């Protein structure tokens with residue numbers, strides 16, 4: 001639990017925020033320094049969470065960063081007053097909720113569906129869900145299959161529609177459905193994307 005003041009417009013406005021259970025929020029990859037291309041992507045994007053992650057990666061922890069974290073948490077978590085001018089924000093959740101809440105506009109993949117009659121739509125996915133009973137060592141093959149073009153019947157007009165998925169700049173994979181325990185060494189270090 002951390003306690004710090006966030007607002008100090010005047011003495012009477014002074015509110016203390018206590019934030020709890022921020023593990024999932026804090027755990028989302030701070031990959032900013034890993035690769036120059038990813039660095040450029042974050043530099044150019046306007047997503048508040050990614051901008052925050054960048055500053056967290058390059059700055060020393062300071063009061064302003066903590067204050068920004070409170071502002072971000074308040075976007076998707078409720079606060080409650082426990083004493084006069086003391087608010088608490090309980091951000092207990094899993095990483096998927098964080099990704100779905102904060103990275104909606106920076107998806108892991110975008111599905112492009114086109115039907116001759118109905119036209120073209122895109123559907124973003126914050127996370128990628130791979131088939132159940134998958135083997136993490138086969139992640140490259142699974143991703144290849146995930147991004148393959150496929151034909152199916154359009155649910156609106158019954159005509160053939162073609163869909164494909166384009167991977168984003170970062171990929172969050174839900175691994176709930178892998179049956180055997182995953183060891184870090186089994187996760188491929190390099191993946192090729194289209």
Ligand SMILES: [Zn+2]
Pocket residue numbers: 115116117118119154155156157158159161
């Ligand atoms: Zn159609």
